[in-house]
Amino acid sequence: MSKRRGYSLERRKVTEGYLFVSVWVIGFLAFTLYPLYMSLKISMTSGKISDILNGEFVGLDHYKRVLTDASFSQVFVDQILKSLMDAPIISIFALIAAVLLNGDIVGKRYFRAVFFAPVIISGLMIRILNSQGAADFSIFQELGSSALLISDIIGEDTFARMGTLLWRSSVEILIFLAGLQSIPRSLYEAAEMDGATPWECFWKITLPTISPIVLLSIIYATIDSFTEPDNQIMGYIRESTITRLDFSYGAAISWMYFLVILLIILIIFYVGRRVTVNEGSQR
Amino acid sequence: MKDLSVKLSKATGMLQENNVGKRYTQKGKNLALKIFSYIVLIELGFIFLLPLLFMVSTSTKSLADLLDSSVVWLPNGVYWDNFVVAYNNLNFAVTLKNSFMMAILPMIGQVLSCAIAGYGLGRYQFRGSKLIFALVLLCLIIPPQTIIISLYSLFSELEWINTYLPFVVPAFFGQGLRGALFMLIFTQFFKGLPKELDEAARIDGAGAIRVFLTVMLPLAKPAMFVVAMFSLVWNWNDNYMASFFVNSPEMRPLSTQLDSMNGTFNMGGGVENGLNEAVMMAGCILVVLPLFIVYILGQRYLVEGVERTGLAGD
Structure with a gap:
């Protein structure tokens, strides 16, 4: 029963x-x-504008056209490299900001309010601001030309976009802050007793403990950058569908793009998991 | 275990207590670090405020101030006419109403549907729950471009184009703008709640819906707040979907109108409409102002909410 x-x-x-x-x-x-x-x-079909859903089946023809399109492959490689570059930079900035915001500081609430403020600003507004030169931080530009080695590695262009990247890091700061809150205080207290400096605490306690959060943040930033309507590939898809009304071609590009994103995210996830799990077991 | 390590370190701390000199330099170093971190915070804070400051400063400039290169941040007096021109160009009364409908209704829909479904996914185990979780993750990375054309043809078949429905209906089914992310937030949140909670209510004889409404939902307030805030902001600011699904001027939201205003300005058609850099910034302010008010009122709960939702959990 x-x-x-x-x-x-x-x-x-x-x-x-x-x-x-x-x-x-x-x-x-x-x-x-x-x-x-x-x-x-x-x-996979060649439809007319009037009836795009019931076109003639052509198999992978459009995909072949995409692969042989030189101007697209340029945009494609460009954007992918850019996105892969942006994600770690955003995450590092967000981590620094979150660690500072999480410390014992006067006016913590006001600082936090300031740091999340860019959340309410849209990509379009950032574009308009950029066109007026508001994101052109001469500090970063100067760093770009003087610190030649770094600028060679990450590209002059990235320095010019630094302001925009910072404005886009608000969500990641939130993610990191949440992660930092979950570290038990007793760990820090114990380390302090042993005479560890805040600097050592950061490298020996904070970073290993939140390494999964770093991965989460990098994945979030990568996805964000890939799926942002303002990025170049998105613009290319938009142009081929709206301006040239080549829907099949646009659809083929967008499907390939989707699969590439999926692959990249999976790679980041598996590589990242390896690294973070290892650090976890060392603890 | 933890207590033991704390005790051990306390003991070693006592041993090191004698080492007074070292402690003093330590203190000095800490002070330097503190000052340094304040400097970094203030500078970073300035950069983060820059877009808003720039908007406010530029929007009040008269044409003379714009052309005068000696005027960088503080214009000679506030030139309110910019806001009037921006107001007219934005068709503000109409587009504001549209923005409200296209942001608040989807927000309500996403909070409700993602809370319900996230509860099911986070607290129940059934065959296929892992698959559904994987599908939610997959949804996160589908670029909107991949589906927007077929969505357009779906909505035009349903005769939803130029209505609010393409924004509202998917939102009430956990889709819409970044619906998958909100789903994930709720799922993780409910997963993190102790199991005894609903078991206790169950033993008291409450049914599933009552447990959800009276026990779970009140606990989920921080998660609901975070989702509501992000959903509102992203739906309000989105002009990608809106540019596809509404095309008549009287259905456009603020974001799309701002985009077309920017287009007119960039094409050089600004003169006859009275557009200039200052007016564009005034337009940005008008668009972002409602969000800014919501943000000022709610930012405190946003941080608390994120801290308690376990957004960063496992």
């Missing part, structure tokens, strides 16, 4: 779980998976 009741309770719980999650699953099927499938179909 009791066994049967337990079984039915279990059953009921499963049904309840399905019911709660179904809200999302329905939305996913209708507004994400179905459009995703349709765009795959569009990318």
Whole structure:
């Protein structure tokens, strides 16, 4: 008797779980998976503008066209390198800012309010601000020309965008702050007793403990940079669909782009997991 | 274990107590570090405030101030006309209403649907729950471009173009702008709550919906606040989806109108509309002002919320 009741309770719980999650699953099927499938179909057919969904099946022709498009491969490589460069820079800035904001400082609340303020500024506004030269920090520019070695590694261009990168790091600062809060204070107290300096504390306690958060932040920043409507590849897709009305070509590009992002994120995830897990076990 | 290590380090700390000289230099170093970190904080803070400061400063400049290179930050008096021109160019009364509808309704939808589904995914174990979690993660990295054309044809078939529906309906089903991220936040949050919570309520005879509404949802306030804030800001600022799904001028939100205003300005058509750099900044301020007010009121809860949602958990 009791066994049967337990079984039915279990059953009921499963049904309840399905019911709660179904809200999302329905939305996913209708507004994400179905459009995703349709765009795959569009990318493999040659449809007219009037009837893009029922074109003639041409297989991977559009994908071949993408691969032989020299101007696209230029944009593509450019943007991927840029995104891969941006993510660690944003994360490092965010980490520094979060560590400072998490310390014992006067006016912590006001500093925090200031550091998250760029959250409310849209990409479009940053673009307008850039066009007026507001993001042109001569400090960074000067660093770029004097510190030749660094600028050779990460590119002059990245220095010019530094201001924009900083403005985009607010969410990452939040992520790091949340992570820093989860480190038990007793660790620091113990280290202080042993005479560790704050500097040592950072490298020996903070960084190893939040290394999974660093990974999370880098992944978030990478995704953010890849899927931002303002980036070059996005612009290219937009141009080929809206301006040239070449929907199949645009769909083929966007599918390839999606797969490349997926691959890159998976690589970052697996490499990153290795590193962070190792540091975890050393502790 | 932890207590032991604390005790041990206390003991070693006592041993080192004799080493007074070392301690003093230590203190000096700490003070230097503190001053240094204040300097960095203030400088970084300035950079983070720069976009807003720049907007405010430039938006009040008259044409003469704009052309005068000696005027960098403080203009000679406030030139309010910029705001009037920006107001007219933005078609503010109409676009503001649209922005409200296209940001607040999706916000409500995303908070509700992601809380419900995140609860199901975070607290229940059933066949396929891992698959669904993987799908949520996959959704995070789908570039909006990949699906926007098919979404457009779907919505035009449903005759939703030029209505609020393309923004509202998906949001109520956990999709919409960064819906997957919000789903993830709620899932992680509910996963982190102790198991005894709902078991206790269950034993008291409460059903699933009652447990969710009376026990879980009140606890999820910080997560709801974080999601609401981000959802509002991102939906308000999004002009990508809006540029596809609404095209009639009386349905446009502020963000799209600002974009087209910027387009006019860049194409050199600014003169007859009275546009200049100062007016563009005034336009930016008008667009961001409602968010700024919400932010000032809510920023304190934002940090607390993020700290308690376990956004950074596992």
